[in-house]
Amino acid sequence: MSSKKQIVQCVPNFSEGRDLAVVEKIADAFRNTPDVKLLDYSSDEDHNRCVITALGEAKAMKEAVIKAVGTAFELIDMTKHEGQHPRMGAADVVPFVPIKDITMEETVALAESVAEEIAEKFGQPIFLYEKAAKTPGRENLAKVRKGQYEAMAEKIKEAEWKPDFGPTEMPPQTGVTAVGARMPLVAYNINLDSSDPEVADKIAKKVRHISGGLRYCKGMGVELKDRGIVQVSMNMTDYSKTALYRVFELVKIEAQRYGVNVVGSEIVGAVPMEALIDSAAYYLRLEDFTMDQVLETSLME
């Protein structure tokens, strides 16, 4: 409860999901850094990959991430890596997410400084991606990682794919790392009183960005067989610009066309406070409300 801290989330992915001792050592970097909290970590044998979710003060997070990346570079050998999930490096992707009292610009600057230090300290080639990308061609991670580890040694020698930091000569053991910044994802599903997967799919196509819908919404139709209903399953990629209430109301409107009703919605996993309070403010028609009025914000300073 001292002065305001800039809080970020970091969700790095490492190319190890089978040797759990290695996963634990990577997680330790977050567990043992003051002002950083290890929220979750999970590994998948088929993917041979682990995902860490950590929350903490920006500078402390930088320190923890660099320590974790160093551990991964020491203990993972990409020349022997096999797994179903696309990957290009031992530390594969390192996205930073602004949570509190930090702007996206500042989060991008943090990502850049982490990328620079990883490149210098370990001689690692780094791509900046998503909001940290220096060119539009590098925003999309799938494009950056295309060809995966096996093609990366050649790819980073091309002028178009010169790394943002580090050498153009790929270190075989550690590969290439993508460091980026993005908004928090909100996994948001809307349930319909229909058992027809086609209805959910048609509605998803109306509301999602790629086919003409809301800018920060990805989605598809999903069947919930045990409940005998269908759902529009979405990822909201920037709740501050595409609000939950907006997609909820839009799905209701699209559903009317098929004589279908919205029966409920669900948030899977974590959601920033503001994403929900923003919807409360819409429905209650709140005037002049600011997030500072939320009592708990003074607990987070």
Add this chain to the structure above:
Amino acid sequence: MSSKKQIVQCVPNFSEGRDLAVVEKIADAFRNTPDVKLLDYSSDEDHNRCVITALGEAKAMKEAVIKAVGTAFELIDMTKHEGQHPRMGAADVVPFVPIKDITMEETVALAESVAEEIAEKFGQPIFLYEKAAKTPGRENLAKVRKGQYEAMAEKIKEAEWKPDFGPTEMPPQTGVTAVGARMPLVAYNINLDSSDPEVADKIAKKVRHISGGLRYCKGMGVELKDRGIVQVSMNMTDYSKTALYRVFELVKIEAQRYGVNVVGSEIVGAVPMEALIDSAAYYLRLEDFTMDQVLETSLME
């Protein structure tokens, strides 16, 4: 960011609003206690009274409150006190409010332990009030304080008004103190597209508890002359049982009768996160949502 802390708010009122040096010394007790945050303090000359708002870990808050009460007992002399606001002691009322990871029962226990220690340490007569009251007759602060300081020396000698802690002989300099527990208040106003104060007043009477409305709602009609509209001005005394969306929808329904529309609403001052998220959950028809999913809660542990 260590283990979960029990967080309470405390809003003590002291009988000094003119000598600001005294007010500062009382505020210092909260300012200088680790794990306690002084959120706000204000004093009023006419009332000759100051109100402190502090937030912090339960045990630390107990320590800060006892220190502040001791300072007030040392520096305020009730035999010379004059002011427009009802009062009965140098430390007049000390309400504790549960905020995070603490139940109302635990908050009542905290209030009792503070009351006991103030009585023992300073020889102060104490009444427990609101949720901490031991009998229904002491729930209402106005009844407890009736007669004010001037009548209190006699009142606490009556069997009915024997203090919950401390002597039945009132110390003249410090008077009597009420210590209690309550839910956070939410000051919530709903604006109507009418300029008729009677309409707002009639609606207030339908929705407030005392005249047949919602259990934890107090309210009255108010005229906003500068905007040319009227408003139903309310205090929600337990948002966990009488939700904001419920009173909002009820005011809409009552307003229809007069051909009047709700144009907006406003929250004055602080509001607990859950009071708004609960309304978002209602309107978005959220299924199986828990407050643990709110990302920021892990920042408050």
